[in-house]
Amino acid sequence: MLETKLEELCSLEYDINKELEIAELHQGKKRKREVENWLRNVQRKKIEVYAIVQELRDSGLFRHLKLTVQVKKLTGQVTDLVESGRFRKGLVGCAQESRGYPLLTTKLAGAMFQKNVGKIWDWLVNDGVLIIGVYGMGGVGKTSMLMHMHNMLLTRVTNFDSVFWVTLSQSFSNHKLQCDLAKIVGLDISKESDERKRAAMLSWTLMRRKRCVLFLDDVWNHFPLEKVGIPVRAEGLKLVFTSRSLDVCRRMNCQNSVKVEPLSKEEAWSLFIDNLGQHTTLSPEATKVARSVAKECAGLPLAIITMARSMRGVEEICEWRHALEELRNTDIRLEEMEMEVLHVLKFSYEHLNDKMVQQCFLCCALYPEDFEIDREVLIESFVDEGLVNGMKSLQAMFDEGHTILNKLENSCLLEKVENYVGGNKCIGLQDSSSYIAISMMKRGQCVASIDNVGSQVVKMHDLVRAMAINIIKVKYHFLVKAGLQLTEIPDEVEWTEDLEKVSLMCNWIHEIPTHISPKCPKLRTLILKHNESLTRIADSFFAHMSALQVLDLSFTDIEILPKSVSDLNTLTALLLTSCKRLKHMPSLAKLQALLRLDLSFTAITEIPQGMEMLVNLKWLNLYAKDLVSTGKEIAKLTRLQFLILHWWSRKIKVKVEHVSCLRKLEILAANLHDMHHFNAYVKIMHEYGPRSYLLQLDTEESLGKPPWCFFAEDCFSKDVIISNCKIRTGETPLMLPLDIQRLKVERCHDIRSLCDVLSLKNATSLKRCEIADCDGQEYLFSLSCSSSCCTSLHNLESVELYSLKNLHILCKENETVAQTFPPGGAFACLKMKSTTSCVAKMTANKVCWID
Known part of the structure; x- marks a missing residue:
């Protein structure tokens, strides 16, 4: 009798599981909790029955008689389970209670993707985590990752009753989101015009669902959840969303956020091969080129998939080489790649909604591909370009600059370089005209937020830079050939009359010959720094650049600055740091618009003629060890905020009258003439002295040992060095x-x-x-x-x-x-x-x- 009833129960269990499989996987419905409890009880009861049946078979007559009572009891319990398993009201919720349908998505690629999925799953099952943000640059796989999470919730047995998915559009509005949510929960709000009432109706409907998860894809701006009607709460609704911006995650009050990073080189190749298809057979030589093509996609799954699918069936190595050449030399001008990838990335740029921040972003593209750039170097360039208000104090300027860079980082348009320890691929502080200034500010808090800006080095993702170059080509008149190993200046035909900015940094240009005299009346910025083999620039080169504002020749090997620079009367920044052979400077008298002059680490021996005429100068770096000066030339530069003299060179000794009139100074490094002048300057410092300083007093005339050991660990802020004095x-x-x-x-x-x-x-x-x-x-x-x-x-x-x-x-x-x-x-x-x-x-x- 017991075995017969058990067989009936097992048949019923089988039928119920089959029906559930169809309803859950194909109809998107969810089993009722009473059904789930019944199935668990059946499993327990089957174990009990199997155990007693086995015992009956193995026992003797006496023991057999003793078990009869227990068998009778179990038979009744099994009979009850059969009766309760009829479920006359159905096994699953009605269509309105549907959990949703699995979404079509691609296979997850990469160990980090799998790790992030595990991390998000742990947060989902943690009652203390209610809002989860997933952020990263466009095309990196955020949506795909959340689709997998959505499908996992549908196909696994969890405590969640409902799972919802809504994709937001660029034209986001509370009303549209409310309508989309109402549609998926079966609520009619079309006749309700009041936003608050719609929100109340949605909130009440979602709370009835008890435990549910709402996925929002592509959140561009933060919005108040209560205004829409999303009742995030414990034992209720959880919210998971994707965004391009960390700032959005913070403003949406996420308890946990995770950044989706690009794939590693091998992971990218594996995804590329998967999407290339099994019917594409490549020779070893073609495979090597194909690997390079995959590498050019820079770890972005969207780019990898798009590129791989466009190359399906291509086996000839010549076609692969052609594709690689196009990717490398035309900044991804393949039609499919541009539409599928650059279009996606461009949304982040356009969504900045601030033209000044957008211009700062495009400035970052003037640097070579894969270069790691110090934040302060970028901020200085923003100031030189007029993108940061140069009328502010140094502290205010750098605060504004760091705020802009934080926006770009949080929007995943720039990447932090974690654990940076230096390297030849970084344009770092040594590249900065304010190498000493930044050090002083960091220690002296001239920049209030500088210790909290996170990583001090940033870089652009290759495809983000490609997108920026694409924008530049369409909208602006820039010539960008940075880091391309050029040995000659571009032909004059490329120097069009409408050019506004030119970046030729980090090349191997040897000279600029006489016959190159570009007619560029609108050119405002010319960057030639880090052409370390550049020894000569023809005087005629600058003859037709009447609007030039920023000229950067830092880290070149020139010995003479062309005389034609004297006539660039619109110049606001002249940067010559680390031109170690530079000895001869033309007159600067006409450059009265100049705001920043950097002659640090040059070989000049005297103050350039006419420097006293630079009445608008704010930044002056004269850290040049062979420079001989009394310092009187700087007394007329009353707008100076930043002044660095070669403080351990006894050839420059400053008298108090030469610096006491510089009442806007925020940063000063100098060697005072003697004890009298030192004490006199210290007396006036508490009234209008610099925020950060390095003052040296040394009575000896000979060149002494540089006191750099004093700054080996921390660069200076409010420092004094006393040498060879009678105290x-x-x-x-x-x-x-x-x-x-x-x-x-x-x-x-x-x-x-x-x-x-x-x-x-x-x-x-x-x-x-x-x-x-x-x-x-x-x-x-x-x-x-x-x-x-x-x-x-x-x-x-x-x-x-x-x-x-x-x-x-x-x-x-x-x-x-x-x-x-x-x-x-x-x-x-x-x-x-x-x-x-x-x-x-x-x-x-x-x-x-x-x-």
Whole structure:
């Protein structure tokens, strides 16, 4: 009897599972919970029956009689299950309760895609995560990934009752989204004109569904969920969406977001082969070219699939080579690729909705493909191009620049370079006219947000750059041939009269001959930097560039700057950093529109003629070791915000009257003439001095050893270097700035301790001190004198001692007793570093030694 009933139950279970399979997979419906519970109970009961049947077969007569009661009980339970399994009201929800249909999608490619799918699934089943954002550049596979998630929810047994999918359009509106949602949940809101009432109707309908997931594809702007009627809540509705922008994810209040990255090289090749088809047979030579074609798609699944399908059936190597040549040399002008891929990427550009930010984005395309560019270099170029307001303070300019770059990063139009450690593919800080300035600002907070901008190096994805070049060709008059290994300047025929910008950076151009004299009356920007073999530029080259504003010849090998540059009276930026052989400069008197002049790391020996006429100049970098000047030439440049002189060159010694009139200075690095001029400038600094500075005082005339070791770890912000001075026995006591943060004292042989620097009593912001080669130094601090600075230096974090051959104790109380540091928290965070040339009888309390 029991076995007969069990057989009936198993037949019923089989029929129900078959019916469920048809309803769920083909009709998109969902089994009722009572059906799911019944099936679980059947499984448990089958196990019990099989166990007792086996026991009956193996037991003797006595045991058989004892099991009779249990068999009778099980037979009744199985009979009840058969009766309850009739489900006269049906196995699944009605059509209105449908979970949806599986979406047609491509196979997921790449280990990272699989990892992201697993990550999103974990978030979906986590009750604490209600809103999930998936972002990345166009064509990278965001939609495909979410389609897989959608289908997984439909085909797997989960706690979700409903799964919905809505694709948003470029012409997004709350009303349209409400209508799309109403349609998929079977709600008629066509007669309701009030947005709030429509939202209430939708919210109530969705809450009745209890647990459900809503997928929104292609969200371009954030919007208030409650205004649409999307009731995201625990034990209710979860929202998962795709976007091009991290900023949208943040504004939509995502608890978790994931960025979809391009495929690796091997993953891209695997996807390419899958879409090329099995009927395309390639020779080893053609396969090698095909791999290069796949590589040009730069890891974007959309580009890879489009390109592979366009090459189906192509087996001749000549056709593959032709396709590769087109991809490399015409910036993806294949009709299919342009329509399918560049069109997708272009949406992100157009959606910036800010012409200034769009222009900044196009500026990034002036750099070579795959180049890693320091953010500050880009911001400087934005300022030079007039895209960032140059009338602001340096802090405000860099804040605006970083804000623009953050927008481009968050829109996936620029990529952060994580864990950047330097390399020859990066145009980095050494390329920047403000290498020193940026360092100062980072430490001195001239740029308030600079420590929070994330990665300091960015790059453009190859296809994003191709899209930018495509836009430039259609809408603008630019000539971009950066990083193409050119050895000659482009022919004059390419220098059309309507050209506005030319970038020839990072090539191997040797010279610009006399017969090249482009007639480009509208040319505003000319970038020739990093042509390190460029030794000569003909004087005639600039003759017909009357509108030129930005001229960048940095990192070239020129010795003479052409005289025709003198007549470029519209020039606002003249950049010559690291032209290491440059000695001869023409007169600059006519360049009165000039805002930025960079002569750092050049071989000039004198201030260029006419520089005093550059009354609008704001940025001036004269960090040139052979330059001889008294500094008086800069006194008339009253609009300067940024001034760097070669501070360790004794050939440039600045007097207070030459810099005291520069009241807009925000950054200064200079060597003051003597103690009198040093103290006089320090006195006026608290009123209108620079935010960041490096001031050096050195009484010796000969060129000394550069104090770069002082900045090996952190570049300067509010720093002072005192060298070869009489501090204790001199006629005038040394005065230090009140806000000094770092101090270096070297070769000052008359000081016995730091307390001999009397103004240190007021240096409450001092964080770091370095003392080197001071033969008279016997102890570090003294408590016995009234001028002891110990109690003032509560922010002191680091003291470094080098070659102090007479140093015996750290802190001296009187002539006979060596004492530990004073109590009360002084030096609580101090770290010490010394060399073996410092004689050690040193004791310290709460001090960390670094040897």
